[in-house]
Amino acid sequence: MIPDWHLLLISLTYIAVLFAVAWYGDKRASSGKPIHNRPLIYSLSLAVYCTSWTFYGAVGQASTNGWLFLAIYAGPILFLALFWPLLERIIRITKEKRLTSIADFIATRYGKDPSLAVLVTIVAMVGVIPYIALQLKAISTTYELLTQPLGFSVGIPEFIFQDTAFYVSLLMAAFVVMFGTRDIDASEQHPGMILAISLESVIKLVAMLAVGVWAVTALYDTPADVVRIARETTPDHPLFHSSFVSVSFMLQTLLAGIAILCLPRQFQVGVVENESTDHIQSARWMFPMYLGLMMLFIAPLALSGHLFMKDLGFSPDTYVVSLPLVMGEETLAMFAFIGGASAATSMIIVATIAVSTMISNEVILPLIFRKQQREGQRPESVQGLVLTVRRLVIVLLLLSAYLFYRLAGGLESLAAIGLLSFAAIAQFAPALFGGLIWQGANRQGAIAGILGGTFVWFQQLFWPVVSQQFGANSIDALVPYDLLGFDMDDFSFAVIVSLMVNVTLYIVFSVVSSSPVRERMLANDFTSVRATPEKRPKSALDCKVDDVRVVLERILGQEKSDQFFHSYQGNHGLQYNNAPASNDLLHDAEELLGSVVGSSSARLIFSTLLGGEQIQL
Numbered sequence: 001m002i003p004d005w006h007l008l009l010i011s012l013t014y015i016a017v018l019f020a021v022a023w024y025g026d027k028r029a030s031s032g033k034p035i036h037n038r039p040l041i042y043s044l045s046l047a048v049y050c051t052s053w054t055f056y057g058a059v060g061q062a063s064t065n066g067w068l069f070l071a072i073y074a075g076p077i078l079f080l081a082l083f084w085p086l087l088e089r090i091i092r093i094t095k096e097k098r099l100t101s102i103a104d105f106i107a108t109r110y111g112k113d114p115s116l117a118v119l120v121t122i123v124a125m126v127g128v129i130p131y132i133a134l135q136l137k138a139i140s141t142t143y144e145l146l147t148q149p150l151g152f153s154v155g156i157p158e159f160i161f162q163d164t165a166f167y168v169s170l171l172m173a174a175f176v177v178m179f180g181t182r183d184i185d186a187s188e189q190h191p192g193m194i195l196a197i198s199l200e201s202v203i204k205l206v207a208m209l210a211v212g213v214w215a216v217t218a219l220y221d222t223p224a225d226v227v228r229i230a231r232e233t234t235p236d237h238p239l240f241h242s243s244f245v246s247v248s249f250m251l252q253t254l255l256a257g258i259a260i261l262c263l264p265r266q267f268q269v270g271v272v273e274n275e276s277t278d279h280i281q282s283a284r285w286m287f288p289m290y291l292g293l294m295m296l297f298i299a300p301l302a303l304s305g306h307l308f309m310k311d312l313g314f315s316p317d318t319y320v321v322s323l324p325l326v327m328g329e330e331t332l333a334m335f336a337f338i339g340g341a342s343a344a345t346s347m348i349i350v351a352t353i354a355v356s357t358m359i360s361n362e363v364i365l366p367l368i369f370r371k372q373q374r375e376g377q378r379p380e381s382v383q384g385l386v387l388t389v390r391r392l393v394i395v396l397l398l399l400s401a402y403l404f405y406r407l408a409g410g411l412e413s414l415a416a417i418g419l420l421s422f423a424a425i426a427q428f429a430p431a432l433f434g435g436l437i438w439q440g441a442n443r444q445g446a447i448a449g450i451l452g453g454t455f456v457w458f459q460q461l462f463w464p465v466v467s468q469q470f471g472a473n474s475i476d477a478l479v480p481y482d483l484l485g486f487d488m489d490d491f492s493f494a495v496i497v498s499l500m501v502n503v504t505l506y507i508v509f510s511v512v513s514s515s516p517v518r519e520r521m522l523a524n525d526f527t528s529v530r531a532t533p534e535k536r537p538k539s540a541l542d543c544k545v546d547d548v549r550v551v552l553e554r555i556l557g558q559e560k561s562d563q564f565f566h567s568y569q570g571n572h573g574l575q576y577n578n579a580p581a582s583n584d585l586l587h588d589a590e591e592l593l594g595s596v597v598g599s600s601s602a603r604l605i606f607s608t609l610l611g612g613e614q615i616q617l
Contacts, residue, residue: 002146002330007337011143014338015171018196018345022179025195036191036198037275039282045194045269046287047201048346049076049260050294051131052138055204055343057414058295060317062302066242069415071249073295075256077288084284086436087261087270088277093526095274098595102267102428103358109435109526110443111519112599117362119447120428121355123454124264125397126462127424128355132401133408134417135344136165140405142321142337160406169402172348173395180353181390189273190353197269197350200342205294207339211320212297214332215304223300230303237306239299251492255422262428263421264354265347272354317414348398356393361598364389369601382555382605386597408466416465423461423495427453430499430506438510439527442519445510453502460494543581548589555605556596564592 028035035041054072061069080087090105099105103124107117143164160166179193216223230237243249260266274280305319314322320340325333365386430453431446515523552561568588593602 001149002334004147007143007146007334010334010338011341014341015175018199019175019178021199022175022192022196024192026179026192029189029191034191036189036194039279040286041194041198042274042279043283043286043290044198044201045273046260046266046283047205047290048197048265048269048350049263050201050204050291050343051347051418052135052340052344053414053418054294055208055340056138056142056317056320057418058298059301059305059319060315061415062239062298063306063316063319064238065415066238066240067244067299068242068246068249068252069298070244070295071252072256072418073291075253075258076260077291078253079257079260080284080287083257084280086433088280089436090261091271091274091277091280094271097525098591100272100361100595100598101354101358102262102264102432103362104594104599105267105271106428106431106435106446107362108599109522110431110441110446111516111522113443113447113519114362114366114599116443116447116450117358117598119450121358121362123424123427123450124355124358126458127421128264128351129397129401129404130408130417131421132348132351132398133405134414134421135348136168136402136405138317138414139168139341139344140165142318142340145318145321146325146333146337163406165402165405168345168348169398172345172352173398176349176352176356176394176398177391180349180356181387181394189275193349193353194269194273197346200346201290204339204342204346205290207335207342208294208297208320211324211332211336211339212301214324214329215297216300218329219304219308219327226300226303230307234303234306234310237303239302248489248492251495252419252422255419255426255495258426258429259422262425262432263351264358264425265350268350268354348401352394352397356390356397359393359397360386360389361601364393365597365601369597369605382597383557419491420461420465423491423498424454424457426495426499427457427502430503434506435523435526437527439520439523440515441506441510441523442513442515444513445506445508448509449502449504449506452505453498456494456498456501460497461491543586545579545581545585548581548585551605552589552592555593560592564589 025034025036058069058072093099094105097108099108103117103120106120107113110116140163179196180190216226220226220229231240261270301319301323302316305314305316305323309319309323309326312326314326321333321336324330324336365382368385368389427450430449431441434441435446549561549565552564556564568585572582572584590599590602593605596602597605
């Protein structure tokens with residue numbers, strides 16, 4: 001047992017260090033001497049993939065399902081090894097079009113369709129909230145484990161003000177508001193945040209290695225004794241009987257490979273925060289090496305936990321902390337707690353920024369601007385509005401995750417909830433990857449596929465878990481799990497059915513429906529490996545350069561507007577204020593505005609302030 005004040009002091013010191021590092025990163029970037037734009041930092045930022053599920057849950061999964069835990073590491077490694085050119089193309093398109101999120105990316109591919117952006121945002125939010133709640137649960141559980149007497153039953157405190165997760169939520173909200181919403185341009189990087197996330201990646205890796213090295217050297221005479229003693233004393237351990245060749249292993253590898261890009265937080269750090277596509281070449285070997293080190297001691301820890309703690313009542317998900325604690329290594333246990341906290345808080349920070357940007361840009365701001373348009377109001381400066389909306393969304397998002405944790409805190413293992421979120425986010429894959437290789441795919445197919453696949457996911461996977469926690473009536477499965485005699489677990493079968501429904505609807509609706517000219521032109525930009533910018537037809541707006549300048553100054557401020565026109569004139573030549581606005585100018589101005597408020601809101605603002613119809617064919 002560790003005194004409350006001791007662990008609290010260490011935790012607050014750690015959080016203060018994160019704030020200091022983020023502040024330093026922002027200061028260096030603003031002074032023109034950034035230190036975040038390096039291949040190593042980019043590779044470490046990708047390690048936000050390693051959450052409390054990877055830090056704690058992988059050991060728990062190894063203890064219950066054997067070698068199946070390797071699938072979560074194999075997926076990202078295979079993706080970066082085989083499909084890195086696809087990541088490079090996605091980054092290039094995102095930078096060219098100043099896109100802000102995976103919802104913005106998918107919606108822009110299919111004609112900048114606002115309804116598709118809203119759909120992707122809702123699915124992402126539903127998939128991410130339980131995942132954030134999982135991180136809160138992991139921090140709270142391990143904190144209580146360290147500060148309560150051994151054998152004390154760890155559960156959710158009766159009162160909120162006694163709950164560690166409540167204070168973690170408050171601290172994370174403060175951090176994200178301070179370092180994630182400093183600039184209204186959501187397509188710009190967050191140097192301070194990325195530097196802090198990279199530091200957390202180092203801390204959680206060192207903590208995992210420290211616990212692993214201690215376990216195999218201090219608990220045994222030689223490292224080989226881990227396997228020998230475990231075989232003699234616990235021959236029934238899943239690690240001695242599981243196989244790599246299974247439907248579950250292959251499916252979870254696929255989900256993990258999809259997640260490395262489709263998870264909102266991974267799209268944020270891997271695409272939006274990327275400073276140069278050259279960094280991918282370094283990340284192709286640095287990140288897999290990081291994952292290799294991260295999983296190096298998972299099997300030994302799972303075997304050791306089973307050997308020494310099987311009869312003590314500790315959950316396998318807590319072995320990384322509880323094993324050194326029970327063996328009297330309190331300092332190491334505290335370091336393991338900080339490592340797990342790093343894994344959890346980095347996920348919370350980046351996921352909150354990514355999803356809050358999607359919610360504000362694709363849902364809330366368009367509603368506000370449409371209401372102003374209907375009432376004949378002319379949007380004034382939106383800088384304060386955008387930042388206020390994003391900050392409120394961040395707080396509400398973390399509050400929702402905390403409430404989910406309070407209401408459904410008895411959910412299954414960390415790995416089970418993590419896989420549930422992976423399966424939800426996987427519904428983006430057909431629309432995302434299909435839109436990059438098939439020019440004939442259209443918005444009807446993308447919407448039908450995501451809706452159909454998400455419905456199956458909700459009915460077959462999400463609702464049974466939630467109904468079990470809240471005592472609601474479950475829904476009979478639409479598809480029996482023993483269909484055609486398939487020999488697989490329920491989760492695998494449900495995911496396969498959801499993805500089959502998704503892909504089928506995506507293809508069928510795309511084939512039987514037609515696409516407007518605008519969508520076909522945008523599709524060419526996405527499907528061409530080295531696409532040239534689209535030839536822009538005459539805009540429906542008849543306005544002058546000065547009109548566009550006034551709109552941008554009113555919304556973005558004079559400094560950002562001057563930067564835009566200076567850059568534009570350098571690329572396209574001098575634009576006189578009383579000259580007609582060219583199609584290129586209108587297009588680039590719309591993209592700049594879209595990087596702040598989203599594509600849908602940008603078109604609404606232009607149509608309101610410049611008059612006439614929306615900027616379209």
